[in-house]
Amino acid sequence: MNSIKAKAASLTAIVFMLLVTGGVGQLNPDLGADLNSSVRLIFPDTPVELFDTTLDSALKIHSPLVVDCWELGCWPCQKMETTIDQMASDFKGRIVFGKLCTDFNPVTTGKYKVSRTPTLLIFNNGTLVYKHVGNYPREELEHIILTALHMR
Template structure:
């Protein structure tokens, strides 16, 4: 299951999380973001034991994307121990998304 994260709880939910966290920076008006939505949900269901998956709406919560230099969406970042360990920008297939996450967590 994916979790909605905002600027208010980003630090608690992502930076202070016990394990790795995949963050999906997205927006309601972004076509590729909407296309990736179901794949991100599937990733969360399949890898939920190994990694936490969260979504940040950049329009509702602009601080975190600004802080981490998000320029295009969708942007996916993997955080470990409060640090960004890898970033991918743009759409991916389900296989590409799963392989990327598995390689960094």
């Protein structure tokens, strides 16, 4: 009796997968894009929240990576947050953006000598290639980032 239930459950799972994927052929293109988790994980369309404990692994996974170092109560940091969010979406597939609060991540702040905020740390292949301090209009920040990453 148990083997019949197991076979029925397996058959149900197969039928469900065929219905979801659109049959035995190729995936429905719209559905396939949603199921491609590697694109979402490697190039997310929103900034990745980073910490002292996660930055090293993020540098191994994401390249290039632009880290927005911000602090609580920093008005220029708050203004730049919208710009970083928009750029993360606009550059999905090319550049990953991350956010790191300097108030709670003293190891990273000390290692990269972040003394003022906002500061952008621009990494390529795990190596810091440029550090930028201050909030600028989006066009200038974009120029700085693309130039540092040799994408211009």
